[in-house]
Amino acid sequence: MFDFEDWCKSQCQKHPQFHYWHTVLQLELGLLTFVCAVRKSDFDLYVEALTYFLPWFFALNHHNYAHWVSVHLCDMTTLCTVHPDVDREFRCGKFTVNKTNRPFSAIALDQAHEQLNALVKGMGGAVGLMEKPDALLRWMAAGPQIARAVNEFEEVSHIHRDAYMSRHHEQAKSNRRLL
Numbered sequence: 001m002f003d004f005e006d007w008c009k010s011q012c013q014k015h016p017q018f019h020y021w022h023t024v025l026q027l028e029l030g031l032l033t034f035v036c037a038v039r040k041s042d043f044d045l046y047v048e049a050l051t052y053f054l055p056w057f058f059a060l061n062h063h064n065y066a067h068w069v070s071v072h073l074c075d076m077t078t079l080c081t082v083h084p085d086v087d088r089e090f091r092c093g094k095f096t097v098n099k100t101n102r103p104f105s106a107i108a109l110d111q112a113h114e115q116l117n118a119l120v121k122g123m124g125g126a127v128g129l130m131e132k133p134d135a136l137l138r139w140m141a142a143g144p145q146i147a148r149a150v151n152e153f154e155e156v157s158h159i160h161r162d163a164y165m166s167r168h169h170e171q172a173k174s175n176r177r178l179l
Helices: 004-014 016-040 043-059 063-077 084-091 109-124 133-157 159-165
Strands: none
Touching: 004 016, 016 043, 043 063, 043 084
């Protein structure tokens, strides 16, 4: 009697199309594992997911990813000996950002930076500032304070939504479907 993995291996050997779709499924599950690691701020799962993808970067000729993910993985796996304090913080989930109190909603630091950059650039934010040094200096001095004031306003104005913010938006009654 075969277990499921043995059955999959035998089917992969017999049927090329099965092998293809099995490979696609494994890649998608790997990607979902990576997303889960980031969303849950699970550092060990994050390293495990990157380790899974590393051979694929080499196999698919993604030279930059193959090179830099190798370097990044080496840094992350030696973190506990080289920088134990940073390793401790990363294992507490501080390699991601939580912009809300919702579970499963953490995002990568670079994604958070891109979102902040989009806020600055959108609605006439930083457009034209590079051409006017005085305006850029004023914006650089006032920008963090304006962002702090906006965040404080959003926190105060959404106090009644704390219960909603503690769960995922798909957990709301309005999003549930009857079978």
